Amino acid sequence: xxxLYAVGLGPGDGQTMTPxxxxxxxxxxVICGYTVYIDLIRPLCQGKEVITTAMTREIDRxxxxxxxxxxxxxxxxxxxxxxxxxxxxxxxxxxGQQFPEVEIEAVAGVxxxxxxxxxxxxxxxxxxxxxxxxxxxxxWPLIEKRLAAAAQADFVLCLYNPRSKKRADYLKKACDxxxxxxxxxxxxxxxxxxxxxGQRTKLTTxxxxxxxxxDMFTTVFIGxxxxxxxxxxxxxxxxxxxxxx
Amino acid sequence: xxxLYAVGLGPGDGQTMTPxxxxxxxxxxVICGYTVYIDLIRPLCQGKEVITTAMTREIDRxxxxxxxxxxxxxxxxxxxxxxxxxxxxxxxxxxGQQFPEVEIEAVAGVxxxxxxxxxxxxxxxxxxxxxxxxxxxxxWPLIEKRLAAAAQADFVLCLYNPRSKKRADYLKKACDxxxxxxxxxxxxxxxxxxxxxGQRTKLTTxxxxxxxxxDMFTTVFIGxxxxxxxxxxxxxxxxxxxxxx
Numbered sequence: 001x002x003x004l005y006a007v008g009l010g011p012g013d014g015q016t017m018t019p020x021x022x023x024x025x026x027x028x029x030v031i032c033g034y035t036v037y038i039d040l041i042r043p044l045c046q047g048k049e050v051i052t053t054a055m056t057r058e059i060d061r062x063x064x065x066x067x068x069x070x071x072x073x074x075x076x077x078x079x080x081x082x083x084x085x086x087x088x089x090x091x092x093x094x095x096g097q098q099f100p101e102v103e104i105e106a107v108a109g110v111x112x113x114x115x116x117x118x119x120x121x122x123x124x125x126x127x128x129x130x131x132x133x134x135x136x137x138x139x140w141p142l143i144e145k146r147l148a149a150a151a152q153a154d155f156v157l158c159l160y161n162p163r164s165k166k167r168a169d170y171l172k173k174a175c176d177x178x179x180x181x182x183x184x185x186x187x188x189x190x191x192x193x194x195x196x197x198g199q200r201t202k203l204t205t206x207x208x209x210x211x212x213x214x215d216m217f218t219t220v221f222i223g224x225x226x227x228x229x230x231x232x233x234x235x236x237x238x239x240x241x242x243x244x245x
Numbered sequence: 246x247x248x249l250y251a252v253g254l255g256p257g258d259g260q261t262m263t264p265x266x267x268x269x270x271x272x273x274x275v276i277c278g279y280t281v282y283i284d285l286i287r288p289l290c291q292g293k294e295v296i297t298t299a300m301t302r303e304i305d306r307x308x309x310x311x312x313x314x315x316x317x318x319x320x321x322x323x324x325x326x327x328x329x330x331x332x333x334x335x336x337x338x339x340x341g342q343q344f345p346e347v348e349i350e351a352v353a354g355v356x357x358x359x360x361x362x363x364x365x366x367x368x369x370x371x372x373x374x375x376x377x378x379x380x381x382x383x384x385w386p387l388i389e390k391r392l393a394a395a396a397q398a399d400f401v402l403c404l405y406n407p408r409s410k411k412r413a414d415y416l417k418k419a420c421d422x423x424x425x426x427x428x429x430x431x432x433x434x435x436x437x438x439x440x441x442x443g444q445r446t447k448l449t450t451x452x453x454x455x456x457x458x459x460d461m462f463t464t465v466f467i468g469x470x471x472x473x474x475x476x477x478x479x480x481x482x483x484x485x486x487x488x489x490x
Contacts, residue, residue: 006367008359015265016353018255059485082355084362086483090370093480100476106363110263110327110353114253117329118351122251124327125335126383127391129374129400137484138371142399146372149398153391155374231345235338238331239382240304 004069006089008082008109012195028076082111116191116219121233134161159220172210249314251334253327253354257440273321327356361436361464366478379406404465417455432468
């Protein structure tokens with residue numbers, strides 16, 4: 001069987017890469033991915049063909065990986081976090097329809113919602129929604145609709161791609177929408193450069209969140225009405241206190 | 246520093262446990278958790294004090310772990326999936342307020358949304374909401390409100406705890422709510438016993454989803470309006486096709 005793995009590497013350092021991800025990379029003859037992700041796994045790539053590409057041209061990149069696999073070389077496409085969450089797995093599966101001889105297997109990884117959440121405390125301990133603020137592939141009105149709906153139903157929110165140079169005001173816009181349903185005092189958290197040099201976290205409030213530095217390597221958490229700041233940690237209760245102690 | 250780790254083990258087999266989780270367990274003198282989770286990591290527990298508990302009494306269990314750590318023994322509380330997602334991390338942090346000398350560190354793990362998603366294909370490749378259908382700790386009307394809001398805003402949904410003996414009709418009720426906004430033909434998927442004996446997946450439609458077997462070891466995925474079934478895989482496109490090829 002001709003095989004292509006879509007591998008999630010976790011947030012950055014090797015400390016969160018699963019044995020399954022390591023095994024998929026070791027089994028592969030060809031490793032594809034952004035240069036910055038390949039650099040994370042350089043020692044695993046020795047003796048393999050490595051195809052690095054720049055930050056765009058996702059379709060070309062995925063097609064190239066499929067062609068390598070179709071040529072009989074077991075191939076791994078690596079992504080940071082989880083390959084299925086805003087990663088390459090879905091595009092590989094879509095384009096893979098043209099390569100029926102290639103079996104595509106996704107290998108799950110620790111996405112930034114989980115790794116950033118752990119650094120902050122336990123913000124995602126109750127129902128939560130994950131939303132990307134990037135409008136490169138999604139119309140902004142749909143993003144706004146999702147923010148409003150999730151806030152109104154008191155989901156904890158985890159925001160990916162909270163801001164870029166071209167979208168400097170999107171985080172502010174998002175906070176304004178959430179604030180229609182949630183208190184300005186809602187506990188919020190940020191995690192920067194998870195698993196990389198410069199890793200840090202901060203707690204703040206919904207009203208102050210737009211003042212924070214944020215870029216494509218930042219993950220933002222907006223609590224629900226129950227989320228608390230406890231000794232510098234962001235904690236969403238599951239509700240045990242309502243059951244009596 | 247007195248230390249307590251809240252460790253996510255991933256879905257079951259060792260293949261998704263991160264090196265960070267293994268290191269936290271190895272560093273610990275005391276390991277706490279449900280018997281079924283401890284069994285997953287038996288070889289790592291040799292020579293350690295192991296405290297297993299039954300499936301309820303979460304508050305007692307967490308307090309016991311905090312007491313062990315406060316007594317100077319580095320302790321790990323293990324959970325399946327991610328300790329922060331419907332796990333013990335938030336309760337530990339809450340109760341930890343009474344144990345200020347104990348530093349609590351959460352260690353992220355691959356939660357069922359990610360591991361089940363990878364088995365099914367790439368259902369969570371666009372904005373998604375995670376909702377537990379268990380009303381043990383959450384009033385059912387709030388769960389209904391979240392289901393309705395998320396479906397109306399076209400989130401992909403990932404449902405935890407979709408059904409139990411006491412709540413045999415909850416998955417049906419949830420599907421009825423989602424169907425107010427989404428087509429009965431919406432692509433859905435189920436993952437049973439992820440990473441355990443009996444692991445399997447199935448694709449179905451929203452109309453047929455309530456007929457499926459589901460229990461507390463089942464994770465349910467309901468697609469958004471764009472989700473497709475492609476060669477037996479559940480795939481939510483990110484939207485590259487709209488950008489031209």
